[in-house]
Amino acid sequence: MIIREYRQDDLEAIVRIEERAFEVGAYTIHMLRTILHDKDSYSLVAVEGDTIAGYIVILPLDHVSADVESIAVDPDFGGRGIGKALMNQGEEWIRKRGYAYSVLEVRDRNESAIGMYLKLGYRITEKLPDYYELEYRGSRDGYRMIKKLSSQ
Numbered sequence: 468m469i470i471r472e473y474r475q476d477d478l479e480a481i482v483r484i485e486e487r488a489f490e491v492g493a494y495t496i497h498m499l500r501t502i503l504h505d506k507d508s509y510s511l512v513a514v515e516g517d518t519i520a521g522y523i524v525i526l527p528l529d530h531v532s533a534d535v536e537s538i539a540v541d542p543d544f545g546g547r548g549i550g551k552a553l554m555n556q557g558e559e560w561i562r563k564r565g566y567a568y569s570v571l572e573v574r575d576r577n578e579s580a581i582g583m584y585l586k587l588g589y590r591i592t593e594k595l596p597d598y599y600e601l602e603y604r605g606s607r608d609g610y611r612m613i614k615k616l617s618s619q
């Protein structure tokens with residue numbers, strides 16, 4: 468598996484991953500294009516053989532933090548460390564850009580993602596009632612999770 472920066476011709480593969488990875492609330496192609504092509508975003512793909520297996524998009528949030536805007540791994544490639552690898556490389560960029568914190572929002576019932584973030588050192592800092600438009604496992608609530616990144 469290699470991780471490299473996103474290119475415009477990866478967009479269709481990412482749309483497919485998004486639709487397969489999220490039961491509810493997948494980003495549309497329009498939303499994905501907006502965040503992936505944002506001039507300030509940092510976007511990576513994980514490639515297995517000649518298949519794009521996952522992606523991550525990070526966006527600066529304020530002068531001290533950047534936000535993990537989206538991350539997904541194709542279910543066929545889940546549980547092999549790809550999510551963690553994308554997060555680690557994303558955090559490296561955040562750190563190098565001089566931000567002190569990595570921030571993200573996650574659905575309160577998304578156990579696999581929360582499990583991954585806790586293992587990576589994120590802590591829940593806030594409950595976000597009705598944060599999401601659509602219900603997932605009976606809830607629209609989310610959590611904000613934050614990790615303090617050590618300076619270089």
Ligand SMILES: CC(C)(COP(=O)(O)OP(=O)(O)OC[C@H]1O[C@@H](n2cnc3c(N)ncnc32)[C@H](O)[C@@H]1OP(=O)(O)O)[C@@H](O)C(=O)NCCC(=O)NCCS
Pocket residue numbers: 488489538539540541544545546547548549550551552572573574577578579580582583584586
């Ligand atoms: C969350 C997601 C990106 C994880 O990707 P992945 O490549 O499967 O994750 P990894 O193999 O790197 O696993 C990292 C950790 O996640 C946790 N994890 C993964 N699947 C899990 C599950 N089903 N239940 C609990 N924890 C789980 C584990 O803690 C794992 O650590 P370990 O390997 O040391 O046990 C992936 O499940 C996904 O795309 N989910 C759907 C989209 C999504 O929810 N994105 C996040 C939105 S905030």
